[in-house]
Amino acid sequence: MSAYWVSQAKLASGWRQNVRIECDVHGLIESVTPEGSKEGAECFDGACLPAPSNVHSHAFQRAMAGLAELSNGGRDDFWSWRERMYAFLARLDPDDLQAIAAQAYVEMLKGGYGAVAEFHYIHRTPEGGWYEDKAACALAVAEGAAIAGLDLVFAPCVYLTAGFDGAPLQPQQKRFQAGPEDIADIRGALKRRGVRTALALHSLRAVPADRIAEALAGTPAGPVHMHVAEQVGEVEACMSATGRRPVEHLFDLANVDTRWCLVHATHMTPEETSRVSRSGAVAGLCPTTEGNLGDGFFDFPGLEAHSGVFGVGTDSHVSLEVVEELRWLDYGWRLRQQRRFAEGRAGHRGADLWMRAVAGGARALGEAHCGLEPGAKANFLILDSDHPSLAGRQGDALIDSLVFCRHGVSPIETVISNGVAVVREGRHAEEDRVADAYRRTMRKLVA
Numbered sequence: 001m002s003a004y005w006v007s008q009a010k011l012a013s014g015w016r017q018n019v020r021i022e023c024d025v026h027g028l029i030e031s032v033t034p035e036g037s038k039e040g041a042e043c044f045d046g047a048c049l050p051a052p053s054n055v056h057s058h059a060f061q062r063a064m065a066g067l068a069e070l071s072n073g074g075r076d077d078f079w080s081w082r083e084r085m086y087a088f089l090a091r092l093d094p095d096d097l098q099a100i101a102a103q104a105y106v107e108m109l110k111g112g113y114g115a116v117a118e119f120h121y122i123h124r125t126p127e128g129g130w131y132e133d134k135a136a137c138a139l140a141v142a143e144g145a146a147i148a149g150l151d152l153v154f155a156p157c158v159y160l161t162a163g164f165d166g167a168p169l170q171p172q173q174k175r176f177q178a179g180p181e182d183i184a185d186i187r188g189a190l191k192r193r194g195v196r197t198a199l200a201l202h203s204l205r206a207v208p209a210d211r212i213a214e215a216l217a218g219t220p221a222g223p224v225h226m227h228v229a230e231q232v233g234e235v236e237a238c239m240s241a242t243g244r245r246p247v248e249h250l251f252d253l254a255n256v257d258t259r260w261c262l263v264h265a266t267h268m269t270p271e272e273t274s275r276v277s278r279s280g281a282v283a284g285l286c287p288t289t290e291g292n293l294g295d296g297f298f299d300f301p302g303l304e305a306h307s308g309v310f311g312v313g314t315d316s317h318v319s320l321e322v323v324e325e326l327r328w329l330d331y332g333w334r335l336r337q338q339r340r341f342a343e344g345r346a347g348h349r350g351a352d353l354w355m356r357a358v359a360g361g362a363r364a365l366g367e368a369h370c371g372l373e374p375g376a377k378a379n380f381l382i383l384d385s386d387h388p389s390l391a392g393r394q395g396d397a398l399i400d401s402l403v404f405c406r407h408g409v410s411p412i413e414t415v416i417s418n419g420v421a422v423v424r425e426g427r428h429a430e431e432d433r434v435a436d437a438y439r440r441t442m443r444k445l446v447a
């Protein structure tokens, strides 16, 4: 058990002063007491916020950030980027995965995320066989999270085909091949080591309808994550194979509800946006990656109009900061609509985005509670009360300035994940050791 005392905190009921937060040994908040005692607690003079969960990560892609920016002068898009990604991952072994994941997760914590849903599809050897331990790659990534002390929900994904027509995997996709039975084995191995898991279905193009049904039948509860409608080419291929758009097709195949996290969902009609919003599924939005890959703009005003739920993810890790995802999310539609705020949503925009990302992130990771309340995961952060960007601010204006006004060093001073303070004074206790291992790995991979 651990206890913290903070001079102010954002609870569901609003800002409260002198708040004592007690956490149990399972990483859950046990009690939250405004005007609480400091006795036996670690004390912080600063504003405490719940930390959003990162709803979508491919940890290994942290090693590629910046390496795919060299144009050959031809047409470059998601599909050409994917070829570069395939060539890169062909060199990765489980030790590399662990070193890269630990680096990504340390940075993720420092960027303000309190937990992560890891969407994992490197299952096999580069040649396409299984490692002696079928879960070797998954366990390596999970060990990276353990080193970083980041709350993890591991979502190994079913991946079977190269297209909507059921085409067999290409040679460079052989590492990904896993059916529902393989994923059940890998999840079992993770659970035996105390790692929480979720089901991931890579995409409609990579998992045939009958295998989606099989995977869902074998997973009656818990989160289900899937990439959907990220690319116009994917929408067109789905239309030609099924006569339906991807999101329509998915709703035909499955009972999409609050268990689901639909990652990207970039290319939807207004009807699809409405349907996703009404379903209670989480839209897993990754604006910096979607921008980097030239995916397109998600219809965020459409989601807001129907009170849809969203979470943010860092996906390819071109950024690892909550604030950058939220900024890009809002600036994207502001630029397109030449407006600043959504009508009908009076109040502090940064605080509103932050708290909705907290709620959607918790739902995507299968949490029954969110925020600073008993029963929620003890994932929260404390801001530097002396940071110039926060000077003079109170209440939700602090969160507005955290999101929309950051200059120089991050105001995020302390990060608590699973009830443990893993970032203090802006530093992670393991960051030097983790970075050394990461540098060694990168010098080997990029040489």
Ligand SMILES: [Zn+2]
Pocket: 056, 058, 119, 227, 263, 315
């Ligand atoms: Zn992804």
